[in-house]
Amino acid sequence: MAHEDDALEHERASWKPSPGLAVAVTDPVRNPELPPHRERMTDKDPAAMKRAVRTVYTLFYLSVAASIWAVAAYMLFPIESGRIIDIRNNNLFIGLGIGLALLAIGIGAIHWTKAIMSDKEHIEPRHATRGKDSTREASVQAFRDANEESGFGRRTVIRNSLFAALAASIIPGLTLFRGLAPESSPDHPHAGDPVFLLSHTMWKEGMRLAHDPEGTPIRAADLTLGSAVHVIPEPLAELSHHDGYLEEKAKAIVLLMRLLPEQLKETEDRADWSYNGIVAYSKVCTHVGCPVALYEQQTHHLLCPCHQSQFDVTEGAKVIFGPAARPLPQLPITVDDEGYLIARSDFTEPVGPSFWERH
Structure with missing residues (x-):
């Protein structure tokens, strides 16, 4: 290989164009300069x-x-x-x-x-920029x-x-x-108070849980294991839009799920907030209020599609991922004499996004 390389180098050094062979020589590209100025x-x-x-x-x-x-x-x-x-x-x-x-x-x-x-x-030549007086004067100019x-x-x-x-x-x-921030009035004395508005919903003791949006009451026996149901208070279906249907629904909307009772890790103060493995949580995300509507049956996680906050249903809907600052509020539930799911009370904390006045 060394002999072949030496032969190639010798051939290149000794090569000369033949007398009849034309060699093209290219000039460097010229600056086209600015086109002629065209007045407006x-x-x-x-x-x-x-x-x-x-x-x-x-x-x-x-x-x-x-x-x-x-x-x-x-x-x-x-x-x-x-x-x-x-x-x-x-x-x-x-x-x-x-x-x-x-x-x-x-x-x-x-x-x-x-x-x-x-x-x-204008043509502006590039120059070094320094913090000199001349530079500052040039900037002002x-x-x-x-x-x-x-x-x-x-x-x-x-x-x-x-x-x-x-x-x-x-x-x-x-x-x-x-x-x-609507102002309060005699008919709506708490219209400008977010703490009061988010601390109280339509839910009351004995109010039946109903399917959203038709308002059909829900029997505990009809819920299958692993199911997730969108729920509203039964009286809400009777309200018209003019009577505040959307406002009340935005606060009272609930997601109802059924797990095995042994899968729930409940604290002592919330031991009677569920019924036979059935739990109900606010559907309003505690980050910025988006609807938490995606339920993963195998992991028992709730997902907010807006900013990917995730809540663990088995542990009081605590936050396990994402920007949400607190768990989803839980609605205490039980059943009435006819087997229909009912609320024990309203939520015990404000629903919706976390805000500094909520405590």
């Missing part, structure tokens, strides 16, 4: 520039009007009424207002940069140049309309927070 209509025609300026600040003020309309729609179509038409109009018109407000800001900003700001090309080129300091109408549009675009979002 707004650079050549002052009237076109004025029209562009009017267009931009009109779009910004349109954004302000759309934000105000979103707030007005929130009040004109109160979602608290419970009527389907009001809920639809509330979502539709608030969404249109917020969407138009943000769209107008975006279109106005793009039109500003394309038609009004400086259109000259860069901001001055940007202000001059964009016209931000000179075109006060555009600047002020942009500020107004940006400020107004926040107002609809802030307004929507109003619905998260």
Whole structure:
């Protein structure tokens, strides 16, 4: 192999092109430079520039009007009424207002940069950035140049309309927070108290557990081993949406499961909260309130599909994985004289997400 390598090296060193053979020599790629500058209509025609300026600040003020309309729609179509038409109009018109407000800001900003700001090309050589005085002065000068080129300091109408549009675009979002904490009234004295609202549900002593949503009472004997049933209070099925059906269901919804009695690891104070291996837990996740609806029969784990919190049904629905901060509240149950499952009482702790006032 060494002799063959030496022969190849000697052949390469002694090779010369024959007299009739043309050898192509390529030149390095030349810098194409910047294309010729093409002036915009707004650079050549002052009237076109004025029209562009009017267009931009009109779009910004349109954004302000759309934000105000979103707030007005929130009040004109109160979602608290419970009527389907009001809920639809509330979502539709608030969404249109917020969407138009943000769209107008975006279109106005793009039109500003394309038609009004400086259109000259610049070449900026790279240089080392250091914390010297000269560097800081150059940075300040860069901001001055940007202000001059964009016209931000000179075109006060555009600047002020942009500020107004940006400020107004926040107002609809802030307004929507109003619905998260309704004010109390003589008819609803605890409307603004989350501790009270989440500490009390429809469940009362002797109230039958019923299938969701039809409201059919559930017999203990009808539950098979390993089953999981979605449950509501029996009287809930008789409520209409106008009477607060959704609000009450959101708090009182329960998941009912049947295990072997010996599989349950119950504490002494909860020994009578189950019936013959049947347990009932709030379906509302203690993380952010999503519905816990996935039951793994073999491991006896409940899973919240939103953020993957997992609860062990055999040990008081304690958290075994995920961001939930506490176990699911348990509904104490027993049976009546006819064999139907009934509640012993309401939940003994607030249902739903953990929050700092709950204690």
